[in-house]
Amino acid sequence: MAIEVRRRDYRLAGRDSRLAVERGLAGAQWYACPIPRPRLKELMRRRDGPALRATLLWFALLGLTGALGYFTWGTIWAVPAFAIYGVLYCSASDSRWHECGHGTAFKTPWMNDLIYQMASFMVLREPTPWRWSHIRHHSDTIIVGRDPEIAVPRPPDLVGIALNFFGLKSGPKEFREVLLHCFGKLTEEERTYIPATEWGKVFLVARVWLVVYAGVIAWAIAARSLLPLMYVGLPSFYGAWLLVVFGLTQHAGLAEDVLDHRLNCRTVYMNPVFRFIYWNMNYHVEHHMFPMVPFHALPALHAEMRADTPPAYHGLWAAYREIIPALLRQVKDPAYFVERRLPPGAFVLAAPAAPIAASGQPALAGTALAGDSQP
């Protein structure tokens, strides 16, 4: 008998959202590798030094490449200068936004808040909506109908992914939402995960952004030059490609609706330059399982967890050798996913008790425990 597989409903107020709650997948208890409490406390310890040094270097590189772009403007040498500036401006801001949003990058709270606001602007993600969407992403990682940050819903939108290498799909959407927020409105989805007490912040920041962008555009028009926009605005597009290259490795092609980050996240070994740009977010299984561990301690956390997790990928190429065929296959077969194999002896969660045929997509593993359904 043929099994009918229907398309999943990724909307946060749709059919699969209700199913996820019914199945106990919302706000559920997730597997965590056993790490002795004293060691975990060491790993969680906050410091300002690593993030301060990395931030000063980031600013210096932005200043240097920005200056090179200015002095070579009008020549071919401006192309590599702005290419690097753009990556530092936008792609590097992805991880700064992320780590400071968790409040773990710096020990000092105002430093996290300052860099969070800056990086949010540079990576073109409104700080308050994205803070709350990311909270939901951590509550319900790759749970269909619950996670607003599923980068590659099935079947994959390959054209959309290609466009996002230069922010051409995500950017216009973000600007539409900024305008909506300027008028004091939220999307239906945002209302499901942003508490009403935070709405005022959303509207205020959107209006500030609009003023800043209007100012830069006015400056460019007055100067009759694209140059001001090469520093603010356009780099959020032309510098986005590395963000996508890194970001797709996190979850693309892996299982949906499992309560075990070992099965729906990838850890990918990267070189020191990439890890500087990405602030160690390549240790993604580790980050999701223990989000209170700061970026500088993730390699040490990885060493603690390695025996209980599937093997890490040796470089981006190794990851993409899996991701690209998986996404191509999912275009025709949305039920397909890459099944991560746990090492021998690793703890395995029991299969879910709730019937799941109606969703058309069985979970790999995981017993959902009752939880709340907050953002």
Added chain:
Amino acid sequence: MNGNWVEACAAGQIEVEDVMRFDHAGRTFAIYHAADGRYYATDGLCTHGQVHLADGLVMDNIIECPKHNGRFDLRTGQAKRAPACRDLQTYPVRVHEGRVLVHLG
């Protein structure tokens, strides 16, 4: 047990700037040994995500939730950082003959 005072643990059982889970009568609590050397007690689950705070990080007088990094003042229960928006219930604590006692009302 001593009146409404319930014994949670031995005084030396929790390191300074650490937290321990304490379950009693079907409820769960978090017992803290703060940086000032004093003990405090709150409800054991984060008011945002129903996660055990005993798995979190104590920094000075702050307890950080291990799931979403929401923060509370462990002395007053006041929510200090999103996504924690609702305060934690706190409970009086005293140390008697080397035992940490919590008043559960």
